[in-house]
Amino acid sequence: MTSAAQALETGSQPAFDVSRIRRKFPALRQKVNGIRPVYFDNPGGTQVPSTVISAMRHYLVEANSNSHGAFRTSRLTDQTIQEARQAIADLLNASSANEIVFGPNMTTLTFHISRSIGRVLNEGDEIIVTRMDHDANISPWLLLARDYRLTVRWVDFDVETGRLNMEQMERLLNRKTRLVACVYASNALGTINDIRRVVEMAHGVGALAYIDAVQYAPHGPVDVQALDCDFLACSAYKFFGPHVGALYGKYEHLASLPAYKVRPAPEAVPSRWETGTQNHEGLAGVTAAVEYLAWIGEQCGQPFASQVEEYEGRRRILKQAMLAIQAYEETLSRHLLEGLNAIPGVQVAGIADPDEASERVPTIIFTVEGKSPREVTETLGDRGIYLWDGNYYALAVMEALGCEERGGMVRVGVTHYNTHREVNRFLSELEGIV
Numbered sequence: 001m002t003s004a005a006q007a008l009e010t011g012s013q014p015a016f017d018v019s020r021i022r023r024k025f026p027a028l029r030q031k032v033n034g035i036r037p038v039y040f041d042n043p044g045g046t047q048v049p050s051t052v053i054s055a056m057r058h059y060l061v062e063a064n065s066n067s068h069g070a071f072r073t074s075r076l077t078d079q080t081i082q083e084a085r086q087a088i089a090d091l092l093n094a095s096s097a098n099e100i101v102f103g104p105n106m107t108t109l110t111f112h113i114s115r116s117i118g119r120v121l122n123e124g125d126e127i128i129v130t131r132m133d134h135d136a137n138i139s140p141w142l143l144l145a146r147d148y149r150l151t152v153r154w155v156d157f158d159v160e161t162g163r164l165n166m167e168q169m170e171r172l173l174n175r176k177t178r179l180v181a182c183v184y185a186s187n188a189l190g191t192i193n194d195i196r197r198v199v200e201m202a203h204g205v206g207a208l209a210y211i212d213a214v215q216y217a218p219h220g221p222v223d224v225q226a227l228d229c230d231f232l233a234c235s236a237y238k239f240f241g242p243h244v245g246a247l248y249g250k251y252e253h254l255a256s257l258p259a260y261k262v263r264p265a266p267e268a269v270p271s272r273w274e275t276g277t278q279n280h281e282g283l284a285g286v287t288a289a290v291e292y293l294a295w296i297g298e299q300c301g302q303p304f305a306s307q308v309e310e311y312e313g314r315r316r317i318l319k320q321a322m323l324a325i326q327a328y329e330e331t332l333s334r335h336l337l338e339g340l341n342a343i344p345g346v347q348v349a350g351i352a353d354p355d356e357a358s359e360r361v362p363t364i365i366f367t368v369e370g371k372s373p374r375e376v377t378e379t380l381g382d383r384g385i386y387l388w389d390g391n392y393y394a395l396a397v398m399e400a401l402g403c404e405e406r407g408g409m410v411r412v413g414v415t416h417y418n419t420h421r422e423v424n425r426f427l428s429e430l431e432g433i434v
């Protein structure tokens with residue numbers, strides 16, 4: 001157990017109060033055919049607290065309008081957008097709310113900005129991508145390379161340990177490298193990468209670092225200033241909010257890169273990156289999702305206060321929240337790994353040692369001998385346990401593991417509203433079908 005998990009157990013506050021947390025989520029209270037579903041499909045998207053639903057409803061009733069008008073609902077809309085920017089800036093510790101760009105999802109935002117980055121690259125320049133990434137942080141760069149005649153270099157991961165080959169990344173970097181695209185935590189293997197080092201290495205040769213934090217953001221604290229990354233993308237629907245994507249970009253890049261935009265749209269940062277009308281009700285929900293996380297920080301974050309003294313106000317509370325979440329989820333990861341390792345015929349890929357649980361997010365992939373991944377998820381789905389199978393767009397991961405042709409792998413992904421009792425239910429149902 002790491003010191004973080006111990007802090008959670010021995011802190012002056014009651015341990016992570018999951019029952020209280022669960023009461024905030026209407027979906028978690030529902031029964032289907034008399035059974036309460038177990039939502040272990042969280043890496044694909046999380047459930048939302050009622051405050052997110054009411055914030056979206058409130059926007060649609062009280063403020064529904066387009067932006068920049070001279071009347072009440074439009075002013076409220078401008079305020080809604082600004083509050084959401086500030087909320088994400090606080091969550092990621094961006095130096096300014098103007099460094100936050102919103103869009104439909106991470107994939108669209110990445111395609112969008114990649115085209116602009118391409119405009120300042122030259123034929124023969126190099127881009128580094130990793131086989132651990134979700135395809136949303138690979139394909140935009142592959143297509144850019146095709147369009148601008150750039151060279152793509154691939155970094156592998158160790159299929160036994162599930163770790164990214166950092167030495168290979170270091171070797172591939174050279175003075176022609178202009179961008180390194182890297183995932184913070186894998187949405188398949190769950191491995192957390194040393195992003196600080198990735199950024200340092202990229203900057204060492206003058207390259208930009210584009211970080212995909214979609215899978216990491218619901219599970220741990222993010223600090224874009226400490227990472228010093230150039231871009232970092234995440235999606236609110238993975239952290240208890242609605243379907244909205246957010247991109248952090250250093251102000252200097254957002255101001256200087258050529259933006260693909262319509263002529264009447266403002267040149268101001270970050271609006272120049274937000275094409276068309278935004279999902280305003282979604283943005284109201286984004287703020288509420290961040291507020292929900294702040295509530296966790298207030299309720300359960302005290303044992304972690306001494307670790308985050310450099311932050312102030314909501315930023316500090318959010319860091320406390322994410323540390324509390326991380327510590328509790330580590331106990332769930334350990335439980336899952338111990339249980340999966342004990343079932344004959346179940347094979348976990350990547351970090352499978354419970355003692356290394358702090359090096360991963362609680363997203364675990366595995367195969368079941370004699371069963372296709374779809375058979376497993378279908379059977380468990382019928383019993384009210386929701387899991388993913390396939391490649392979850394981590395195509396390169398499945399190809400490297402040799403599972404792509406066989407229907408990928410089963411993925412169990414828990415989050416802080418899940419319980420040890422649910423893990424037990426999942427493990428005993430799984431054992432029953434093996």
Ligand SMILES: Cc1ncc(COP(=O)(O)O)c(C=O)c1O
Pocket residue numbers: 043044104105106107108134136137183185186187212213214215234235245
């Ligand atoms: C690591 C990772 N990156 C990117 C994405 C794509 O995110 P979006 O659906 O917001 O485009 C996902 C979605 O599952 C993901 O897990």
